[in-house]
Amino acid sequence: MPDLIARAEAFARQAHAGQTRKGAASEPYVIHLEEVAGFVRRHGGDEIALAAAWLHDTVEDCDGVTARDIARVFGAAVAAVVAELTDDKALAKAERKRLQIVHAASKSPRAALVKLGDKTSNVRSVAASRPVGWSLDRCCAYVDWAEAVVAALPEAPEAAQVEFLAAVAAARRTFGS
Known part of the structure; x- marks a missing residue:
């Protein structure tokens, strides 16, 4: 199975090649995946x-x-988890964000853990390198929304929840909120 992980990493690195994070530092997007x-x-x-x-x-x-x-490259089980984590880009951004909260409770344990990791990484990123054009209020609103998504997820390992909450607390200190 480690081959599965290595293949997924290589695929993701290639697919996201040239993409950067939204922050002022414009870090390579692959850092988020790592x-x-x-x-x-x-x-x-x-x-x-x-x-x-x-x-x-x-x-x-x-x-x-x-x-x-x-599904073709990684199998049905991986594809099912990725599908649980994929927003419908045809919807307006506000609706996609609302649906993340609504659908959080029905995530499988695997998808919930990935979602928790995703939100932890994003909260840290917003605090470390504010996205271009984002006010402090928007950064705080993002952290509030991330908390709402995570709060709605099925139970995750306690240490994972603690790590997320530490990222939120650090972000709030950064924003002075």
Whole structure:
């Protein structure tokens, strides 16, 4: 199975090549994927969860990558987790964000762990390198929303929840809120 993780990492690195984070530092996007995969590994995710951690944004954010591609290359189990984590880009952003909260409670344990890692990475990123054009109020609103998503997730390992809450507390200190 480690081959599955290595293949997912290579696929994600290639799919996200040239993409950067929204922050002022314009870090390579793959750093986010590394952070999410590291989180999932630290908190006991299995090979399928780790592969999904690498692939969680490919369908949503990479041109030419489809859910069928993920299923064909990585199998139905990985594809199912990635599908749970993929927003419908045809919807307005506000609706996608609302639906993340609504659908959080029905996530599988694997998808919930990846989602928790994703939100932890994103909260840290927003605090470390404020996205271009974002006010402090918008950053705080993002952290509030991330908390709402995580609060709605099924139970996750306690250490994973503690790590997320530490990221939120650090972000709030950064923003002075």
